[in-house]
Amino acid sequence: MPLYEYIADNPEQACRICAKGFELQRPVDRAPLECCPLCRRPVRKVISLPNTPRVSAPLSVSAAKNAGFSILKRRDQGVYEKL
Ligand SMILES: [Zn+2]
Numbered sequence: 119m120p121l122y123e124y125i126a127d128n129p130e131q132a133c134r135i136c137a138k139g140f141e142l143q144r145p146v147d148r149a150p151l152e153c154c155p156l157c158r159r160p161v162r163k164v165i166s167l168p169n170t171p172r173v174s175a176p177l178s179v180s181a182a183k184n185a186g187f188s189i190l191k192r193r194d195q196g197v198y199e200k201l
Pocket residue numbers: 132133134135136137154155156157158159
């Protein structure tokens with residue numbers, strides 16, 4: 119069953135669940151949800167891209183090192199050099 123994301127049409131009048139958005143599993147053949155199951159206010163489906171990492175900027179080498187990662191960069195076929 120696919121997972122859909124919904125958010126309130128008008129978050130200012132919505133309950134705390136749909137104001138921030140919520141996820142709901144729904145069979146494909148069911149009509150899309152039109153109102154919040156809790157407060158009955160109108161909601162709309164959020165088109166989300168599955169498996170897309172929400173990273174705003176690429177991780178830099180120094181930031182990764184500070185976080186304790188070892189940065190390996192590929193130099194030649196099958197050879198990795200530790201930076
Ligand atoms: Zn609601």
